Amino acid sequence: MEQTNDEVINKIYQIRGQRVMLDFDLAAIYGVETKALKQAVRRNITRFPADFMFELTKEECNNLIDSIRSQFVTLDVSWFRYPPFAFTEHGTVMLASVLNSDTAVQASIVVVRAFVKMKEMLALHADLAEKIAALEGKFGEHDKQIALIIEALRALQPPLQQPRKQIGYSNYI
Numbered sequence: 001m002e003q004t005n006d007e008v009i010n011k012i013y014q015i016r017g018q019r020v021m022l023d024f025d026l027a028a029i030y031g032v033e034t035k036a037l038k039q040a041v042r043r044n045i046t047r048f049p050a051d052f053m054f055e056l057t058k059e060e061c062n063n064l065i066d067s068i069r070s071q072f073v074t075l076d077v078s079w080f081r082y083p084p085f086a087f088t089e090h091g092t093v094m095l096a097s098v099l100n101s102d103t104a105v106q107a108s109i110v111v112v113r114a115f116v117k118m119k120e121m122l123a124l125h126a127d128l129a130e131k132i133a134a135l136e137g138k139f140g141e142h143d144k145q146i147a148l149i150i151e152a153l154r155a156l157q158p159p160l161q162q163p164r165k166q167i168g169y170s171n172y173i
Helices: 005-009 023-030 034-043 058-071 089-099 102-156
Strands: 012-015 018-022 053-055 085-087
Touching: 005 102, 012 058, 012 102, 018 023, 018 089, 018 102, 023 034, 023 085, 023 089, 023 102, 034 089, 053 089, 085 089, 089 102
Parallel strands: none
Antiparallel strands: 012 018, 018 085, 053 085
């Protein structure tokens, strides 16, 4: 199943402070069943240190289900009987070598490109955030200077006279 970068990027989640893809999404991309993918990983578990792959906790699964369910109103979450594996970018590449098929190799190229594109987009956003912060600092300094000018102008103004109280008779009806 050929997928575009954008479709793959939508399957990248932020879990435990890392960008990861889940086993069932990778199984679909690599053209294998999730069960076969997990078996291949377990047979080669030494190739997957903690910075390549980890298993989600029940709480992480529930949070993930809630976030996915908010995107899709009707969702069958029966595939969460067993906690999914989460693979980092390096883990997805290692997974392709473990699966050892032409489809897996081609799919891993798409997955790596999606991770790279996502990093580029995040870097662009970081640059924009820095520029906005610099502008805010510059405008903040201008605001202080304008406030000083207004304060100086008010000091030069004569004090406002209070309206005089009216003397005399008033008509009461």
